[in-house]
Amino acid sequence: MGRPDELQAVPLRLPEATLLAHALGARVAEQVSTRVLSIKGPAADHHALREPRLSADADLLVDPRGFGEFCAALESNGWHERVARSTPTILEPHSRTYIHPKWPCDIDVHERFPGFFADPADVFDELWNRREALYVGGVALTIPALVPSMMIGALHALRNMSVARHRTEWESIIEMLQGRLGDGDREDFLRLAEVGRSRWVLREAIEIMGFGPVENDLSMSEAESWSSNLRFGADGGAAGWLIALRRGPIRERARTLIRAVWVPKELVPRNDKSVPPSTRQMMRYQIERWRRGLRATFNYVRNPRR
Template sequence: MGSGTFELDAATQLAHAMAAAIARGLGVRALSLKGPIASHYSLRPPRASADADILIEPERFAEYCSALESRGWHTRVGRETPALMPQHSMTYIHPEWPCDIDVHWMFPGFFADAAEAFDALWSSREQVSVAHCPVQAPSKAGSAVIMALHAERDRRSPKHVEERDLVSTALRERFTAAERDEFVTIAYAGRAAWTLRDYFLTADLGAVVVDADAEQQRRWALFSNRVDDASSVAWWQRVRTAPWPQRPRWMLRAIWVSRQDMPRNDPDVLPSRREMWSYQVHRWRRGSEATMRYFLNRR
């Protein structure tokens, strides 16, 4: 089965079904997120997704990833880099599938322990049919929390602004009192009330609890307002905070990416030197522009 033999939307739905089946076989708790789940609850218009998002109970994340890898899925080649927010997922690809599978061990915007946030979503889960197969998914309220957190990750993107408006409207106009209360309960349990403060205000959900500390608030605000430039800003922050003797090494890593470390799907195919230089030049240009925007906006 080649990647061109079925459409992206069908592939993504089948990926959700397959991911759920793998979890059942392992006895691992797994929740399908976003995509067809959000469409099922009318939290976003139906549309094809490029990936299937799966949230795994954190203690068994590595076990689940190993099972996925045993079925031919693998991560893209790429080096580990600094980030404004902690790594929250692993992206898996397969040569015969046109979609990715994003396996999450936590979801950004929750500041509680990852296991506590997962349990809050799992406790009110529902079974949803995706590709005519049963998958476990957050409830309507839990899915609204996930979609709201996802929208808050990029406050400048028109698509995310649309998603934010859709969730806010649903909370105000279509959610029952019980569903609104459940939204608040999950937000509190996952320490996401501060992240979702705008939804609390616009949907009149009650007082906003500041459940993120000052450093978490700073990093989230920086990330959500600079998501397009997040990589460059994270590199700058890493260089700036490194001990003086280590700064030249981090600056070199920020500037140069070896051919072996260039992002690519096939680990056995090394990019050509021409491709390497094209990638480096594009990266330098993008990084310079992002760094300039960061410093201009700090003024």
């Protein structure tokens, strides 16, 4: 074995990196005195909510009152957002994705979790009150307990039901709600759905547990946005542009269409903003966007419910 000064750093591998990114998130939260929950990956595996699988990112839900400070501290540790422009979305933006040149995984920092329509700070408090500790690399992660982890898993699966894996996870969670939870946990699931204003979103699960029928607890615009996301979310950002074109002021539609069709070279997504894309890379990116856009347009026009 060589002397310490001869040892070379070994690049992080993805399986270790994602877990260590959660540990890093916990440390950063301590630095800025805010609260953070490690969601999805380690929580889902800990509670056996899905088949174990490799995650390419670490999902952190941050107390909205400390979100800005947390992101700033993460940036001071060498993490940065990918180069990208802001685009219309069906649901309100809920997270930022951070990358690091020496880490093979992303960190998705959530200010809110889609499917909860109550005030994000109130939702976070409710989730925080139902928390557990999970130790990774000698660091205590804070994860949601079983019931909120199941709810987060259900909301995440519902937004991606066009993907077979998420349909499987949804079916698995439904089975667990029926067979794994006692009466007290089922009632807690319902209470959390009420506080989070997600009863209508989770109406199938709630009715299966015997609490139905469920009244709509969303406004008309919230329900429309959620329904649109379920129908068109698989088409990604293209559906957001199409909805923006339909709903936006007439005088702005030409400008919106131009922005939807063409991305300036300096705003083509990439990891390093100091390295501009080549003309070939830019055109490859534009063509792929046009293909997705045409597919989304056909799906959007064919769907009678808009």
